[in-house]
Amino acid sequence: MKQKEINNIDPHAIDIEKVYTIEESRPLGDGRRSDTMTINMGPQHPSTHGVLRLILTIEGETVVKAIPDIGYLHTGIEKTAESKSYHQAVVLTDRMDYLACLNNNLAYALSVERLLGIEDQINDKIKFTRVILAELQRIASHLVFLGSSALDLGAQSVFLYCFREREVILDIFEYISGVRMMTSYICPGGLQADLPPKFEQMVRDFLAYFPPRLQEYHALLTNNQLWLERTRGIGILSKEDAIAYGASGPTLRGSGFVWDTRKAFPYSGYEQFDFDIPVGNNGDVFDRYLVRMLEMEESLKIIRQAVDGLPAGRFRVTDNKVAPPPKWQITGNMEALIHHFKLYTEGYRPPKGESYLRTESPKGELAFYIVSDGGPNPYRMHVRGGSFANLQVLPRMIEGNFLSDVVAAIGSIDIVLGEVDR
């Protein structure tokens, strides 16, 4: 078609109802006919983990076609960020993947730091603290995955245990930042505040407390015959599909791909830690579950190394064009006062350019694409969230499976609709 003709087409006249009703009947051979039926699953459904709507065409109990419909949680975060200063936009990032806020903060902070060109000013204390927090947040996020996906398949007690352990992690976050979930603790240029004195001890207590609990989960689920029957061989995602559709994180590794951004493009000092990448074989629900269980152990390993090596130092860069000077300087130093005033009224102006920095969030590859036009606000902020691509590949997992297995498959890709819709 010529360009001119396409410009004359009204793109809003595309008939979506035509796509949604796929009713047809198929002869069964004995004179009867089999009919397909189109049903809605969601947006208000307890096992869709938020406001996901699936339009399922079923034939009996089998899913013939699945169309995910998203956008029910679209809050326009990318648009909002264009009117905020770089520092103000940190709090928006918390609210995307609300189960892994610190990982979002970290990805945003790293991307802005690359844009500013201050990556080499970040000292080891900041890097190690960020790693400890990101890995604690990863465990917390995987605990929510474990609890909710087990709950979907009928194992209620796991949910309660997981939230009990998650509470310990949230207590640490509350202790350092005053907030349990939306901490905004990691920001471009360092951390919002210095670490309080008992932080290290709290993390060490958690390191002693958690491993026995993890063994309890293995005892409850990994060798549980009911759990195996509901998860093994269900929702299989092939290696080729996973890569072609851009699945990432545990969903990609469950299909047998050895790929972890922390190893491939180390950021925030991950190259200094020793850890392994757990990988599945079959790409089914059980493999994705097991990859996350093993990842929690790897996270514990990383946290242990980071806490042991946590050096003393400043918690923000010394460049006062980016990070505010200490409070005591502001009362006695004219220049510090001006910097403080400029930072909190206008913010900082990165040079013209763009940056895209990949990180490994619990849900998959998380990256912020930030374009600067030299002004104090991001000209454009785009978020590449793991959940978005992982949800796109969901129909490949569930088509041909039973309706009751759809619940298991949705649980196993661990989506957060806040990140999908942004």
Added chain:
Amino acid sequence: MVITAASTVETVRNTFPQAIVETIDFRGEQTLILEPASLVEVCSFLQKDLQYTFLETITAVDWPERVPRFDVVYQLLSIPHQCFLRLKVRVGQRKEKYPVVPSVTGVWPGANWYEREVYDLFGLIFEGHPDLRRLLMPHDWTTHPLRKDYPLSGFDLPEPHWGGQVPYTVDPGVGELYNQTLRTSESRGLNEHRSQINSGQEPGTSPALPAEDKDNL
């Protein structure tokens, strides 16, 4: 053979000399700006021959004062070679309401949702896309919110509309209305006025119940 982002840029420059508009190296990230006509050709070359098998994301950037107006940005990753590359095409001539970009869904099936998202939020049409529908906004929405001339703080409807259905046909995203409604002090007053009269009923919800109905609930 070791492939890096820099060597990829060289390879593409040698293989498709007519396709490259510009190359940028900023903070260690290579960007390759291509002619829209040869986008699919270069993409399938990168996917097949240089093993850029992983398409991370597609997005767009709106530069209203520039011609062509839109940057469409592709982030690619090569897992075997552990390197990444950014592709860009520039589309949108003057007075072109819905610029056309060739679709890369044939190269990476995962481009499907990303292209739908860009169509939804920027109004770019991906030629050859199998199912170009809105993704995030309601399907009867008429404008494209991430364009820079789309107002940030909502828009005024042409007349007071309490008790009635919000007319979705109102086009808030086109420049003139935006200038009328948001840039003038008079319209800011109108906005405040509207928020007062509308407390309790936001656009898109059903009309507030009469008092006696509330008692029955």
